[in-house]
Amino acid sequence: MRFFGWAAVGLTFLLTNCRDRTNPEPPQYRVDARVEPYVQLFRQEARSRGKTLSIDNLTVEFGQAKNQNVCGECQLDAGQPPRILLRLDAPCWTQASEEARECLVFHELGHCLLRRPHKNTLFPNGANVSLMNSGDVSVYATCLYDIGGDVCDKRSRRAYYLDELFDETTPAPAWGR
Numbered sequence: 441m442r443f444f445g446w447a448a449v450g451l452t453f454l455l456t457n458c459r460d461r462t463n464p465e466p467p468q469y470r471v472d473a474r475v476e477p478y479v480q481l482f483r484q485e486a487r488s489r490g491k492t493l494s495i496d497n498l499t500v501e502f503g504q505a506k507n508q509n510v511c512g513e514c515q516l517d518a519g520q521p522p523r524i525l526l527r528l529d530a531p532c533w534t535q536a537s538e539e540a541r542e543c544l545v546f547h548e549l550g551h552c553l554l555r556r557p558h559k560n561t562l563f564p565n566g567a568n569v570s571l572m573n574s575g576d577v578s579v580y581a582t583c584l585y586d587i588g589g590d591v592c593d594k595r596s597r598r599a600y601y602l603d604e605l606f607d608e609t610t611p612a613p614a615w616g617r
């Protein structure tokens with residue numbers, strides 16, 4: 441018994457020691473199948489802008505975020521893979537348009553993979569400068585109800601917002617004036 445006891449201690453030490461010396465946490469890729477296409481698209485959009493991203497360490501799942509008022513959350517905890525939590529309810533996901541879902545996922549990937557913080561500056565016309573704003577992330581989606589005032593179908597703004605996502609120095613577009 442004593443021998444096995446010591447052997448266990450020795451083995452634990454060896455494993456711990458080994459893990460510490462190489463990689464504290466092995467990369468872990470676990471992305472919900474419903475979100476996977478958006479992650480692949482993010483990778484493509486990065487590549488088409490000359491950015492190579494290694495997306496091998498990421499968790500994306502549906503669940504209850506710590507902050508109840510948001511549709512998504514990026515959690516960056518020491519020693520853990522970057523983790524994105526998304527809410528599955530109607531306005532956040534199930535009844536959201538393709539573009540709105542993409543805006544949400546890309547915003548969270550902006551935090552979790554590009555390590556970008558929020559940016560809340562506005563253009564002269566009142567539109568957000570960045571997809572990384574902390575208010576309405578549906579910057580290039582179609583609004584649910586057209587109540588007038590602002591442009592409802594903003595899909596043509598996608599190229600600008602993705603350029604800005606991957607390069608903050610992107611010049612302001614004509615429609616922002």
Ligand SMILES: [Zn+2]
Nearest residue numbers: 547551558574
């Ligand atoms: Zn955010």
